[in-house]
Amino acid sequence: MCGFSGCLNFNQPNYCSLDVLKSMGSMLENRGPDDENIYQDSSLSFVFRRLSIVDLSGGAQPIWDSEGRYWVAVNGEIYNHKELKEQYFPTINFATQSDSEIVLHLYKKLGPEAFSKLNGMFAVCIYDSHSQTLTLARDRLGIKPLYYSSHDKGFHFSSELKALLIHPDVSKTINWQDSQVIGLQDNEIIPTYVEGVRHFPAGHYVEIAQDMKIEITPFWNIKAYLTEDKEQQLNENEIEQQYLALLKQSVNYRLMSDVPVGIFLSGGLDSSILAALAVEQNPDIHCFTVVESNTCRSGDVDNAKLVCDKLNINFHPILFDRTEMIERFNLYELERMIHVMESPRFDLEWYYKSELHRAAKNIVPELKVILLGQGADEFAGGYSRTLTSPWQNWEEYISGEVAPSLKERQIHQHHVPERFQDLIDAIPDDLSITNAYKKKMHALCYQLQHFNLWHEDRTSSFHGIESRVPYLDHRLVEFLSTVPSEFHESLFWNKTLIRKTVKELMNFYPDDHAKVPFFLSDDNTSIDQVAKLICKNVYDEFEEKYLVSNKSYFSQSSLRNLFEQSQQNNPESSGCAWQLIEIMSLVIFEDFIKRTESFVKTTRSAQQPIYPEISVDQWSSTIDQLKKGNETDFQNQWSMDSIVAIPEHCEIVNPLSEEDGNTVLILLLRKKN
Incomplete structure (x- = not known):
């Protein structure tokens, strides 16, 4: 993981002063604390900050070609760099062992076609110092951030918004239109909330020459894999085996590191699979698990410990007292989270995840890489049945969840104020996708960028950690997108495909463990x-x-x-x-x-104390206490008497009971037969 920022201007030499460039670099310090390099010529000013993960001593960037004409800088990782070198450059001696160098050679050989050959997460900057042509590209799913701003004074780009904002010519005006459609999360345009600043689109590249013509061009789009004519000719068993093979290779790729690697192990299906696959290749892997009342009651903590005990994995249970965390939350912490997220949005999950990264870094200071389970749900039926889901089968899920959400998108497209029309027009046109669940996949691809990928990148990078997402290897996404519709129910309902994968890897893992959100509200902490x-x-x-x-x-x-x-x-x-x-x-x-x-x-430093790791001696008593719910309770304001009515023709699925004056707040309803 790294960070870079730059300015391009062909009409004004030294358009970006060295002082401004250094200030831009200082904004990227958390993302790249290990090294800084600056490049300037008459047209381009560029600063690069590095978090050294691969080739610690020799991987400094930008990396130049042997002729001294082209250089490359990469934020992210190119996982298949060894295969690409063997395929295209078997006789060439590279200057470094860095995975980033392959991008330079491949681009010189293939041009923009090179980007479709890369397996990884990346924001790439390539510069031809002779022709003064700048090339930018971003990975297929938008895992790595890249901002840009183009106006008559120049072109600005950066890994983070805060570095971009340092330049005096970048707008400092809030985009009120963006702020009013925060909930519209299946939009191809990901808002920055700043006038004139955009996210460079995922799966695209641009080449900017001296004419300053900017044509951003796609090299990948998930839509191409969601149409019926791309469906696989495989049977169900073959799909299961190929999925596992792809996932194994994806995990192996993402263990590429010369520094310690960890996993956020919730104890759920997705992260448990990652732990089982990762320890086969890296027995020194570290697993970090949040221990608090709800993760204990849901069984996640027990599962996490079971996985680590059975597979002999380094287990770090971290005690989160959510009541204490919120009671200590103050204005400074809210300001710090706005800084971390570079957004006017606040979400409890983001705050907890940031604190988890901070705690993990405190326990293993050398930690620089974390594997996450993000992306498993979006393309393998992960939201079809959860702990709080009322759906009893695939048909109910499609008719009750998927179809209404698609209808809501159509309403958004046709019944919004004119001032929002540009954003609404960016909702993907998926008329060529006829299957309802594949339409949902299409929408979830963009929702990932709006929410999960947004916060995972920022909460990790703020603490000098690179987050990696094995389930979002583009080959896995493409493969699941082309699963024939006839197998959706048998493989995707209740994450059956992933559950079968768990059983093949860990026959000791509990059957039918329900999906539990990272933040689960209950009567104590609604x-x-x-x-x-x-x-x-x-x-x-x-x-x-x-x-x-x-x-x-x-x-x-x-x-x-x-x-x-x-x-x-x-x-x-x-x-x-x-x-x-x-x-x-x-x-x-x-x-x-x-x-x-x-x-x-x-706002760079947290004021909260570091949350402690639970020792072996403390384990039993701590878990028993949390399962009983002996936390300091928030004052209850709801009871069963507060339920005025339920929808007509519906019934309560889970009858609620009051214990010790507390009442579960979530009612599950279903239509009466």
Whole structure:
């Protein structure tokens, strides 16, 4: 993992001063703490920060060709670099052992076709110093970030928004249109929330010569694999075996490292498979597991320990007291998360994941690589049946979940204000995809970039860790996209394909373990209750800093009223706390983009204590206590009496019972027969 940033201008020599370039580089320090290199000529100014993972001593970037004409810089990893070298350059001695060097040679040989040969996650910058042509490319699924801004004064690009914002010619104006469609997550255009700044699209490249003509061109699109004419001619058993073979190779690729590697092992299916496959190749792998009340009650923690015990894996259970975490949450932590995420959005999962990375780094300071289970659900039926899902079979899932969400997208496309039409038009046109679940896959491909990939990259890189996602190897995604529709129910319902993979690798793993979210609300820590406590901890300080001391678009009296309403215990106050958090996040984000450098310098360090690893001696007593739910309870405000009505013709699937005055908040409903 690395980070880079640059400016291109053919009309104004030294357009980007060395001081500005160094400041841009300083914004990338967390992403690349080990090394910095700067390149400048009359047209291009470029800074590169490196996190050394492969070829620690010889992999400095940019990497030049032997003629001194071309150089390459890569943020990310090219996993198949050895195979590509053997295939295309068997007699050439490379200057380094770095996986990045293959991109330079391959591009010189094949041109832009080179990008379709790469297996990896990458944002690539290639420069021809003779013709002064700049080439940028981004991996197929948008795993690695790349921002750009183009205007009459020049072209700017960067791995992070904060580095881009340092340049005086990049807009510091919030994009209010982006901020009003935050929930629209199947849109090809991923919002940056800043006027004139865009994400470089995944699976695309651009070559910019002295005419400054910018034509961003695709080299990959998942849609090509979702049409019926691309379906495989395999039987069910062959599909299962090929899936496992591809997954094994994907995991092996992502163990490529000269530094310690870890796995975030939730104890669920996806991460347990990764652990089982990874330890075959790397017996020194480290597994980190969140231990708190819900992960104990769901069985995830027991499963994680079982996997590590059976496979003899280094196990690091980390105690998360969520009540204590939220009680300590203050304005500084909210500001820090806006800095980390470079977004006006706030989500509890992002905060917890950032804290998990911080704790893992504290336990294993040399840790630089983490394997994650992201992407398994999106393409293998992962959301068809979960712990809180009411669907009883594949048909119910398609009719009750998939079809309505597709219909909602059509409504968005045709019934929105005109000012949002550009964003709505970017919702993928998937009319050529006739199967409902494949349409869902298409949408989920973009939702990954909006949410999961966004936060996984940023929460890890902030702590100097590179996150890798084996389930998003493009060959796996393409393979699952071409599974014939006739096998969807037998392989994708309740993640059957993945469950069969688990059984082949770990026959000791419990049958039918339900999917559990990373953050699962319960009666003690319901999401509304958490939001209320965050507002209580943050609002007074926020008001003084951002509303009293500074001008704001928002009325101080109106927000004070919203805050007071958010603290009420009545149905009318539901959602007020999250609305207030969204507004506070937006105000803080605007401050972040207007004074980026000073904002970043003051929010780089966490104030929270490091969450402890549970020792062997503490294990039994700690787990037993958490399973009983002996955490400090939030004040309950709901009871069974609070349920006014349920939809007509529906019934409660899980009858609720009150224990110790507490009541489960989630009702599962289904249509009466």
